[in-house]
Amino acid sequence: xxxxxxxxxxxxxxxxxxxxxxxxxxxxxxxxxxxxxxxxxxxxxxxxxxxxxxxxxxxxxxxxxxxxxxxxxxxxxxxxxxxxxxxxxxxxxxxxxxxxxxxxxxxxxxxxxxxxxxxxxxxxxxxxxxxxxxxxxxxxxxxxxxxxxxxxxxxxxxxxxxxxxxxxxxxxxxxxxxxxxxxxxxxxxxxxxxxxxxxxxxxxxxxxxxxxxxxxxxxxxxxxxxxxxxxxxxxxxxxxxxxxxxxxxxxxxxxxxxxxxxxxxxxxxxxxxxxxxxxxxxxxxxxxxxxxxxxxxxxxxxxxxxxxxxxxxxxxxxxxxxxxxxxxxxxxxxxxxxxxxxxxxxxxxxxxxxxxxxxxxxxxxxxxxxxxxxxxxxxxxxxxxxxxx
Ligand SMILES: Cc1ncc(COP(=O)(O)O)c(C=O)c1O
Numbered sequence: 001x002x003x004x005x006x007x008x009x010x011x012x013x014x015x016x017x018x019x020x021x022x023x024x025x026x027x028x029x030x031x032x033x034x035x036x037x038x039x040x041x042x043x044x045x046x047x048x049x050x051x052x053x054x055x056x057x058x059x060x061x062x063x064x065x066x067x068x069x070x071x072x073x074x075x076x077x078x079x080x081x082x083x084x085x086x087x088x089x090x091x092x093x094x095x096x097x098x099x100x101x102x103x104x105x106x107x108x109x110x111x112x113x114x115x116x117x118x119x120x121x122x123x124x125x126x127x128x129x130x131x132x133x134x135x136x137x138x139x140x141x142x143x144x145x146x147x148x149x150x151x152x153x154x155x156x157x158x159x160x161x162x163x164x165x166x167x168x169x170x171x172x173x174x175x176x177x178x179x180x181x182x183x184x185x186x187x188x189x190x191x192x193x194x195x196x197x198x199x200x201x202x203x204x205x206x207x208x209x210x211x212x213x214x215x216x217x218x219x220x221x222x223x224x225x226x227x228x229x230x231x232x233x234x235x236x237x238x239x240x241x242x243x244x245x246x247x248x249x250x251x252x253x254x255x256x257x258x259x260x261x262x263x264x265x266x267x268x269x270x271x272x273x274x275x276x277x278x279x280x281x282x283x284x285x286x287x288x289x290x291x292x293x294x295x296x297x298x299x300x301x302x303x304x305x306x307x308x309x310x311x312x313x314x315x316x317x318x319x320x321x322x323x324x325x326x327x328x329x330x331x332x333x334x335x336x337x338x339x340x341x342x343x344x345x346x347x348x349x350x351x352x353x354x355x356x357x358x359x360x361x362x363x364x365x366x367x368x369x370x371x372x373x374x375x376x377x378x379x380x381x382x383x384x385x386x387x388x389x
Contacts, residue, residue: 003288005041005295006372022350032349034379037172037324039238039370043281044288047237050280051273063272065092072282073246077231079286080205083218089250091258092270094243096202096230100127100166103228103247106261107196107254108133108163115157115165115195117149118358119326121172124200125358128166136162139360140174145317145328147174149182154189164196169216170203173326173357173366175319177211180219187216187223196254197227202245203322205236205289208297211320217250224250228258236289237281238370244274296323299369299376306377310384323370329354330363332387339365347386349379 011019018036023029042048070087077083093099100123108114110132116124118137128135138154140147167186170177178186190197199216207213217224232245249255262268303325307314315328329339336355343365344350354364367383369376 001045001287003044003291005292006374007042008372008374009040009042011040026344026350028345028348030348031344032375032379032382034368034371034376035350035352035366037235037368037370038240039323039368040372040375041238041292041370043238043277044285046284046288047239047277047280050276054273054276060272063270063275065270065275066279068279068283069275072279073231076282077215077248081213081215081218083215085248085250089248089255091247091249091255091262092268093245093247093262094267094271094274096200096232096234096245097123097127098267099230099245099247100124100198100200101131102261102265102267103198103258104128104131104133104164106257111161112164113159113162115154115162117168117171119173119354119361119364120168120357121200122356122358124166124168134161137358139358140171140176142317142328145315147171147176147317149178149186151185151189154186158189158193158195162193162195164198165190167197167199167216169199169201170207170213170321172203172322173324173352173354173361173364174317175322175324175326177207177213177320180214183214183216183223184219187219187226191222191226197223198230199227200230202230202232202235204231206293206296206323207321208293208300208319213321217248226251228254233278233281233285237277237285239274239277239281242274242277243271244278296370299323299371299373300325302373302376303367303369303380306380306384310380311387314387323368324352325367325369326354327351327365327367328363329365332363334363336362339363342386343383346389347382349382351383 018033113134113136115136141150204213217227229248234240313331317326340353352366354361
């Protein structure tokens with residue numbers, strides 16, 4: 001089936017955080033939302049069909065996860081990521097961020113240090129700080145328009161109270177797919193210092209042609225035994241509202257500790273629609289995903305061209321993956337608050353402002369390009385016109 005990603009779908013009055021919260025969040029309902037990471041596209045038809053059939057049944061009682069839930073997940077990791085996992089390693093959680101909170105609570109103690117690599121997905125900071133742990137920032141290095149990990153800085157900052165690293169792989173917001181040798185070097189440092197690697201791989205399916213995602217845990221048995229991998233069909237298939245994610249934990253001891261932490265919090269019951277959607281997506285969603293990736297690449301090319309022609313002072317950080325594009329606006333010479341004000345209040349378009357990803361994000365902004373091209377063009381037009389003013 002041929003999907004039409006150009007179709008414009010009105011999301012207003014669907015309780016959409018992205019669209020229906022605009023006035024609440026930004027104080028002006030005319031603002032075009034291009035911030036939070038969901039897509040303005042319909043999910044794959046087999047997912048819609050499966051959900052309709054399930055909805056038509058009319059009874060939405062307590063729901064279990066059948067064998068096919070686990071088999072579909074194992075099959076996906078094998079086919080799309082060449083990663084052989086076992087059914088037992090898969091632990092359901094109702095979202096990745098809730099899982100990160102429990103991981104932090106359960107595998108570190110108050111006062112312990114946790115490494116992150118800023119600029120990075122801002123809830124990483126919140127789960128650490130709200131749980132009374134300390135952030136150790138190992139900032140990424142920007143060199144000639146591309147971000148790299150800084151291993152020297154990392155080793156300098158490690159001390160015995162560093163217990164965990166939360167890795168964004170592929171990285172939100174800078175769009176890097178970490179190469180196998182980078183992950184290997186990182187993993188070896190972490191293993192040497194007994195630092196648990198929590199690899200958030202939620203964007204792992206959204207990789208542009210020419211790049212290959214490497215699951216951290218797939219690199220070696222040692223890495224597998226020393227890590228928790230966060231996965232979900234939510235970013236890939238636009239299912240974030242169904243709150244269905246899976247932690248992959250090969251190490252039995254870590255798995256049992258995590259499972260106990262979930263049980264102690266009475267977390268584990270499944271969303272009826274989440275189960276149905278995951279199975280349909282992982283079993284029948286590949287055709288849609290392959291077309292989506294082509295469309296997103298088209299959007300990325302469009303954005304590159306548009307910015308080059310209209311606002312060449314803004315530099316696009318070319319992503320290897322994700323539909324989130326990190327724009328370097330430092331040449332515009334505005335401080336972080338001014339940039340936000342100009343884009344949002346005057347330009348009437350909402351991006352995710354760079355500074356919320358950490359100090360290193362000041363002067364940058366993050367645009368979500370997972371929308372019909374016409375809408376992307378409208379967003380870019382607002383952005384460029386206000387800057388030209
Ligand atoms: C790196 C990363 N992790 C987690 C999430 C959210 O996960 P969830 O909705 O499952 O809590 C996002 C959403 O943007 C993300 O970018």
